[in-house]
Amino acid sequence: MTGDLRPGTIVQYPYLWKWQQERGETEGRKDRPVCVILAVRGSDGLTHLALLAISSRQPGSEQVAIEVPEIECRRGGLSDLKRAWISVSEYNYDIAERSFYLDAGEPALGRFSRSFMMKLASAVSPLFRAGQVRIDRID
Template sequence: MTTRRDELLRVGTVLDYPYLWKREFLSGETEGRKDRPVCVLTAIVSPKDGQTHLALLAISSQPPHRDQQAIEIPETECRRAGLADWKKAWITVSEYNYDIAEKSYYLDTAQAPIGRLGKRFMQRLANAAAPLFRQGGARVDRR
C-alpha cells in the first residue's frame, strides 16, 4: 500500500517547500523566504541508513535571473503539476536544495502533493541538470 509520504517523495512530484535560493544562501540566509512549489528531481533511499536523500528544484512564475538556467514548463506539464492557473512557469536546473526527508525541518511529509510532472519532462530536467550538478556548487544543503 502506498502512503501519502511515499507518493510525496516520488520523482516528479510537485510539493510546497520553503526553498532557499542559492543567492540567498550565499548572502548568509538560512531560511527560505516563502513556501513555493518544488519538484522532486531525485529521491534516493540510502542503503546505509534507510533515509531518503532529496534533490528539490524550484518552480517559479518569474523568468530566471541572468545567473540561473531554467526550463520553461509546457502548458500540459503545468496542468499535471497542479499549476494550471499560472500563465508561465520555469524550473531552475542550475541549483537545488538538498534535504533528507526523515530529518528535515522544512519538509512536511503529511502534505498532499500539488501534482506530478510527466516522465518524459522529468528526463529532460535530469538531462539539463546533470552537467550543472557535476560542475559542483549547485547544491544548497538544507539538512
Template structure:
C-alpha cells in the same frame, strides 16, 4: 514517515535560493512549488535523500539555466494557476525527507510532471550540476 517521494513530483517547500544562502540566510522566504528531481533511499541509513528544484513564475536571468514549463505540464504538476513558469536547474536544495524541518509528512504532492518532461529536467540538471550547480544543504 510513510510518504513516498518520486522524481517529478511537485511539492510545497520553503526553497532557499543559493544567493540567499550565500548572504547568510537560513530559511526560505516563502513556500513555493518545488520539484523533486532526485529521490534516493540511502543504502546505509535507509533515509530518503532529496534534490529539490525551484519553480518560479519569474523569467530566468540570462546567466541562469531554467526550462520553461508548458501548459500541459503545469496542469499535470498542479500548477494550473500559473500563466507561465520555469523550473530552475542550475541550483538545488538538498534535504532528507525523514529528518526535514520543512517537509510535512502528510501533505500530498500538488501533482507530477510527465516522464518525458522529467527526463529533460534530469538531463538539464545533470549538465548544469557538472558546470555550475549550486547545492544548498537544508539538513544543517
C-alpha cells in the same frame, strides 16, 4: 507525503536560493512549488532528495531555467500560474524523514510526466557532476 516523494512529484517547500545563502540567510523566504528531481534511498535507510525551484518569474541572466509547458503545469498542479520555469542551475538537498520543511501530512500538488522529467534530468546532469550549486537544508 514523505513516502510518495519520487522524481516528478511537485510539493510546496521553503526553497532557499543560492543568492540568499550567499547573503547569510538560512531559511527560504516563502513556500513555493518545487520538483523532486532525485529521490534516493541511502544505505542509511533515509530518502535523500534533490529539489528544483519552480517560479512564475522569468529567470534572470545568471540563472539557467526550463519553461514548463502548459500541459505539464496542469499535471503538476500549477494551473494557477500563467507561465512557470524550473531552475536547473541550483538545487536544495534535504532528507525527507528528517526534514524540518516537508510536511508529511500535506499532499503533493501533482506530478510531471516521465518524458518531461527526462528533459529535466538531462539538463541537471552537469549540475550534479559539478557539485557546486547544492544548497544543504539538513542542519
